[in-house]
Amino acid sequence: MNRSFSINRNWVLFTDLDGTLLDADTYSFASAVQALRFLARRNIPVIPCTSKTFEETVAICADAGLDGPFIIENGSAVCIPENYFTILPQKTSLKKNAHIVSLGRDYTDILTFFNRLRNKFALTTRGFHEMDTAEIQSLTGLDKQRALLAQERGFSEPFILLSDKTLPEAAVTFAEKNEFKILRGNRFYHLLGNTDKGKAVKALKNIFRQNNTAVFKTIGIGDSPNDWAMLQAVDVPVAVKRADGAYAGGLNINNLRRTNGIGPSGWQEAVFNIIK
Ligand SMILES: [Mg+2]
Structure with missing residues (x-):
């Protein structure tokens, strides 16, 4: 059944x-x-x-x-x-x-590429894996329990830009050439596999x-x-x-x-x- x-x-x-x-x-x-x-x-x-x-x-x-x-x-x-x-x-x-x-791609692949992307385009970014639970709470408004669940990532890295610049289009293209993707959500950019x-x-x-x-x-x-x-x-x-x-x-x-x-x-x- x-x-x-x-x-x-x-x-x-x-x-x-x-x-x-x-x-x-x-x-x-x-x-x-x-x-x-x-x-x-x-x-x-x-x-x-x-x-x-x-x-x-x-x-x-x-x-x-x-x-x-x-x-x-x-x-x-x-x-x-x-x-x-x-x-x-x-x-x-x-x-x-x-x-x-x-x-998508495994989280370890995502983080490796995240660092490559950051270096190549000299981005001043902060990724989820670099934030503690309190910082995620203050960025998202999630309570502590839900913020902890948000940290249990399997396939993608949300990140913010620390400057007020927008993400260069060349970074998006570079990601796509390498079978990754960058999407924009409500609060974060998201780096993920080609999906x-x-x-x-x-x-x-x-x-x-x-x-x-x-x-x-x-x-x-x-x-x-x-x-x-x-x-x-x-x-x-x-x-x-x-x-x-x-x-x-x-x-x-x-x-x-x-x-x-x-x-x-x-x-x-x-x-x-x-x-x-
Ligand atoms: Mg939405």
């Missing part, structure tokens, strides 16, 4: 967490609780697709009552609870009751297809440029309004929906508008 038999045949919803399902400042999903319950009653999978780590995402899934797959560290890995699908990709590893499908949320969404959609004969449609909800690849990989893309009342730029999709509500209240609004 496996769980894919109870998956709703109509929809799968992929969602960013910070600034989208979770309030940008408080990390609360309180304004989206009704929509989460509505989706749970219909067995519609809600798949977090986040820059957060495995450990952080597991904690949020537990809080929000989500028990399906999730995507971590900006598309670096797809994590599938044991017994969720019958058919799995050939190459997976097991971590705490979840099958891990890696699409993104869109690649991970496509990989997970394929696994859903292999396990479900019926056709389903996909929704994607995000708020930042690191979500655009995810929104391009779904049938119904949604940009939620950001805390400053604007939408992040740089996304050109014809069928993009924009919410009136900010963060989780926009998330709830989108769910009720799309799924009748």
Whole structure:
């Protein structure tokens, strides 16, 4: 027996967490609780697709009552609870009751390249591995417990620039030439392997297809440029309004929906508008 038999045949919803399902400042999903319950009653999978780590995402899934797959560290890995699908990709590893499908690079490779990048472009940066828990708390507003979980990185390095300069485009290109990627999230740049949320969404959609004969449609909800690849990989893309009342730029999709509500209240609004 496996769980894919109870998956709703109509929809799968992929969602960013910070600034989208979770309030940008408080990390609360309180304004989206009704929509989460509505989706749970219909067995519609809600798949977090986040820059957060495995450990952080597991904690949020537990809080929000989500028990399906999730995507971590900006598309670096797809994590599938044991017994969720019958058919799995050939190459997976097991971590705490979840099958891990890696699409990115190991953290040691990431840190080696981070230092190379910093030296080559004389960047004044500070990476997560150089910060203590208190500094991460002050940069993110996470409580100590969650900040500790954020430090348990497997595939990517968030970093800040210490000067007010923006990251040179040449550094981004250099990373890509070397099969790495630099993405911009809400608070940090992220150095990761040659993947993104869109690649991970496509990989997970394929696994859903292999396990479900019926056709389903996909929704994607995000708020930042690191979500655009995810929104391009779904049938119904949604940009939620950001805390400053604007939408992040740089996304050109014809069928993009924009919410009136900010963060989780926009998330709830989108769910009720799309799924009748
Ligand atoms: Mg976000």
